[in-house]
Amino acid sequence: MSFSKKLKQKLRSGLSFLHRDRPAILGFLFHGLFEDREEIAANHVDAQQAITREQMRLFIEIFLEAGYDFISPEQEDSKLTTTGKYACITFDDGYANNLRMVALLEEYDIPATFYITTGNVEQQECFWWDVVYRERIRRGAQKTDISREQKMLKEKHHLDIITYLLREFGDTCLLPWSDTDRPMTIEELKEFSAHPLVHIGNHTRNHYLLDQYGYSEILEQIQLAQIDISNWTGRTPVSIAYPNGNYSPVAAKAAANSGLQRGLTLQKIKNHPPMDGNFQIGRFTLWGNQEIRTQCNVFRSDIPL
Numbered sequence: 001m002s003f004s005k006k007l008k009q010k011l012r013s014g015l016s017f018l019h020r021d022r023p024a025i026l027g028f029l030f031h032g033l034f035e036d037r038e039e040i041a042a043n044h045v046d047a048q049q050a051i052t053r054e055q056m057r058l059f060i061e062i063f064l065e066a067g068y069d070f071i072s073p074e075q076e077d078s079k080l081t082t083t084g085k086y087a088c089i090t091f092d093d094g095y096a097n098n099l100r101m102v103a104l105l106e107e108y109d110i111p112a113t114f115y116i117t118t119g120n121v122e123q124q125e126c127f128w129w130d131v132v133y134r135e136r137i138r139r140g141a142q143k144t145d146i147s148r149e150q151k152m153l154k155e156k157h158h159l160d161i162i163t164y165l166l167r168e169f170g171d172t173c174l175l176p177w178s179d180t181d182r183p184m185t186i187e188e189l190k191e192f193s194a195h196p197l198v199h200i201g202n203h204t205r206n207h208y209l210l211d212q213y214g215y216s217e218i219l220e221q222i223q224l225a226q227i228d229i230s231n232w233t234g235r236t237p238v239s240i241a242y243p244n245g246n247y248s249p250v251a252a253k254a255a256a257n258s259g260l261q262r263g264l265t266l267q268k269i270k271n272h273p274p275m276d277g278n279f280q281i282g283r284f285t286l287w288g289n290q291e292i293r294t295q296c297n298v299f300r301s302d303i304p305l
């Protein structure tokens with residue numbers, strides 16, 4: 001981190017003592033949950049926030065110590081109070097490494113919500129951004145060039161992204177390498193979802209960035225995932241996490257018309273009850289390469305990041 005960024009963070013952290021812990025619902029987004037730094041360094045996935053189990057533990061303890069209740073974004077409004085301080089742990093995509101959360105959820109007796117891209121689960125195919133990342137890393141590419149390529153691909157139709165991957169990296173490039181990169185299986189999801197502390201949400205069928213598609217394609221992506229999840233788990237999600245956080249009014253309309261009541265974005269904002277009908281719920285992101293406590297202090301304040 002640059003000196004000026006560090007200084008700014010310190011300043012925000014200091015100021016945040018003055019404006020901390022006003023009643024709100026704070027959402028947090030995670031992707032993978034890694035055993036340790038070595039697993040991240042193996043470069044099987046683009047680790048994104050790169051949060052290890054120990055960092056997750058620290059994050060949970062900081063919020064528990066500060067008097068927060070952990071809830072799911074699917075928590076019924078009747079159980080929320082306007083004076084309550086709530087935190088929501090959410091994981092996007094459906095990585096098998098998320099199954100590691102169960103031990104922590106049990107230890108602290110807190111819930112978490114997992115937003116599943118059902119096509120990857122069913123096909124047992126890796127997520128496209130991980131394929132780009134690991135294939136380029138093993139060819140010696142620089143991380144800045146890899147993220148430029150990922151950004152370029154995000155502009156394309158999903159089917160064109162897959163065609164691009166197969167052409168660039170070969171027919172087997174989507175196959176998992178390990179438990180780090182693979183999506184959970186249908187069987188695993190079934191068992192996982194039956195756990196009382198685990199909630200399952202919609203993350204579309206194929207991770208379409210919904211603001212880039214028309215209504216009918218959006219509706220299909222959302223409804224297929226609703227059907228998959230209810231077929232596999234016997235429960236129908238109440239909330240959707242828009243892939244990549246890409247919200248649009250059309251996506252919210254399609255979600256509402258698919259029976260969903262809540263939508264999660266990546267806007268760095270605090271939320272307030274009621275949650276039903278809120279299709280722009282904000283979430284914060286915690287980074288494994290920065291001090292966890294400092295970041296938590298900033299999230300808990302009313303100083304915008």
Ligand SMILES: [Zn+2]
Nearest residue numbers: 092093243244
């Ligand atoms: Zn995602």
